Amino acid sequence: MSRNAPTGPILRANVARALVQVVIKNRTIDWILQERPEWVAEPLARELLYGTVRHYFTLRAGLDRQLEKPLRRKDSDIDCLLLVGAYQLAYTHVADHAVLNETVAACKPLRKPWARGLVNAVLRNWQKPDQTFDHPDWMISQLRAEYADDWQALLAANNDRAPMSLRVNTTRVDPADYLAVLILHTSARPGPVPSSIILDKPCASATLPGWQAGEIAVQDAGAQCAATLLLNSLEATTDLRVLDACAAPGGKLAHLAEEIAAHGGGHLVGLDHSTARIDVTRGILARLGHEIELITADAADASWWDGHLFTHILVDAPCSGTGTLRRHPDIKLLLNPAAIDDHVALQLAILENLWPMLAPGGSLLYCTCSLFEAENDGVVTTFLEALGKKGLQYGRAIEATGNNPSDDLDEHKEANVVPITLPTGRRTRHGWQLLPTDPRTDGFYYALLKKSADVPDTTS
Numbered sequence: 001m002s003r004n005a006p007t008g009p010i011l012r013a014n015v016a017r018a019l020v021q022v023v024i025k026n027r028t029i030d031w032i033l034q035e036r037p038e039w040v041a042e043p044l045a046r047e048l049l050y051g052t053v054r055h056y057f058t059l060r061a062g063l064d065r066q067l068e069k070p071l072r073r074k075d076s077d078i079d080c081l082l083l084v085g086a087y088q089l090a091y092t093h094v095a096d097h098a099v100l101n102e103t104v105a106a107c108k109p110l111r112k113p114w115a116r117g118l119v120n121a122v123l124r125n126w127q128k129p130d131q132t133f134d135h136p137d138w139m140i141s142q143l144r145a146e147y148a149d150d151w152q153a154l155l156a157a158n159n160d161r162a163p164m165s166l167r168v169n170t171t172r173v174d175p176a177d178y179l180a181v182l183i184l185h186t187s188a189r190p191g192p193v194p195s196s197i198i199l200d201k202p203c204a205s206a207t208l209p210g211w212q213a214g215e216i217a218v219q220d221a222g223a224q225c226a227a228t229l230l231l232n233s234l235e236a237t238t239d240l241r242v243l244d245a246c247a248a249p250g251g252k253l254a255h256l257a258e259e260i261a262a263h264g265g266g267h268l269v270g271l272d273h274s275t276a277r278i279d280v281t282r283g284i285l286a287r288l289g290h291e292i293e294l295i296t297a298d299a300a301d302a303s304w305w306d307g308h309l310f311t312h313i314l315v316d317a318p319c320s321g322t323g324t325l326r327r328h329p330d331i332k333l334l335l336n337p338a339a340i341d342d343h344v345a346l347q348l349a350i351l352e353n354l355w356p357m358l359a360p361g362g363s364l365l366y367c368t369c370s371l372f373e374a375e376n377d378g379v380v381t382t383f384l385e386a387l388g389k390k391g392l393q394y395g396r397a398i399e400a401t402g403n404n405p406s407d408d409l410d411e412h413k414e415a416n417v418v419p420i421t422l423p424t425g426r427r428t429r430h431g432w433q434l435l436p437t438d439p440r441t442d443g444f445y446y447a448l449l450k451k452s453a454d455v456p457d458t459t460s
């Protein structure tokens with residue numbers, strides 16, 4: 001702890017202020033980390049914020065039961081302070097008397113000394129309510145409808161903490177060699193895909209061996225399936241031109257660069273519509289030693305395109321993020337079900353805009369970190385139907401028959417769905433769904449589309 005680190009009451013007051021931003025102002029935890037980092041600079045402050053948000057629905061139910069009437073909106077800082085106190089009582093090993101003393105004392109830095117008695121009374125009488133699913137009702141219903149057999153396991157997994165996963169930068173070091181060095185520092189094991197390593201205990205990434213030298217990046221193991229899935233047909237390809245259309249902050253883009261280098265090189269373009277996120281990407285790529293053409297533009301619009309076809313396109317589409325609730329528990333509070341329709345519309349617009357940029361015989365990998373069918377198979381189905389409506393033949397979702405689908409491809413179709421098999425997760429109608437019920441991965445959806453080699457080039 002630094003010399004000027006906030007003491008217990010100030011730290012808790014800061015966490016309460018941060019929680020107000022999420023609960024009342026609908027801001028993300030990422031916004032707090034970026035705009036008010038001083039509120040959550042201490043590891044304990046981040047643990048209290050993430051934990052209270054993760055268990056918000058249970059804590060809210062318990063607090064509502066104890067308050068005679070809801071606190072006024074202008075006292076939402078006290079309301080949030082009570083939730084942070086209740087979180088510590090219910091879910092941490094902080095001694096009850098310390099929780100009580102420090103939380104009551106936090107009323108002073110919040111300039112609400114009148115609330116001391118209230119905070120003291122509520123926390124003294126605190127009783128943890130029966131465990132709820134800690135998700136909003138609409139999300140529980142949706143997941144229950146889509147995952148009839150294991151929705152409860154899925155909800156429980158969403159409330160767990162995600163492991164810290166690394167991707168080894170194979171342009172710098174071999175994964176097995178890196179792991180041999182790493183385990184001298186901390187306990188770790190290989191992840192489910194060859195480039196991945198999972199740490200038994202999270203730590204500050206900059207303290208890991210080889211971090212400054214760009215030997216590793218922090219990336220979920222499920223996310224590391226994208227590059228290999230997209231490039232699995234690489235041997236047959238000459239003049240490789242790869243587009244990552246929603247690239248920032250560059251995790252999958254950097255992995256693509258590493259896989260392309262392993263196959264002898266090619267041209268890689270990273271595109272994202274956010275200038276700020278492209279700037280972050282630039283910094284991340286520099287540490288890893290990758291020089292990649294970056295474009296700031298809208299992937300749903302073709303005005304940036306120079307007319308050169310791409311042999312491979314990755315669409316890691318903006319989505320609800322519901323596969324990443326372990327890392328982003330604030331999504332449970334902030335996501336509005338109506339937003340799913342907006343995501344679907346944008347996902348389709350991006351696919352329809354990029355498809356003509358794919359060379360005949362090329363591959364497009366559609367990917368989300370969503371658990372919802374609407375954003376996953378639903379989008380792929382609508383996209384294939386839209387190709388059909390435009391007067392083009394479109395691919396049928398061919399029967400999933402294994403890892404080598406080439407025998408099944410119908411070259412008379414504009415788009416064929418290529419079956420995917422990954423080491424964990426489950427097959428879906430068009431692709432593959434990774435689930436956080438395997439704690440090694442976040443929830444990701446992948447669908448691989450191959451363009452027929454016979455499709456005439458309509459771009460010129």
Ligand SMILES: C[S@@+](CC[C@H](N)C(=O)[O-])C[C@H]1O[C@@H](n2cnc3c(N)ncnc32)[C@H](O)[C@@H]1O
Pocket residue numbers: 223245246247248249250251252253271272273274277297298299300316317318319
């Ligand atoms: C799921 S994130 C991509 C994560 C990234 N592929 C990685 O692995 O690090 C989705 C990205 O899409 C970008 N995005 C959203 N709408 C876009 C659009 N219309 N055109 C291009 N990029 C967009 C967002 O800025 C965000 O960076």
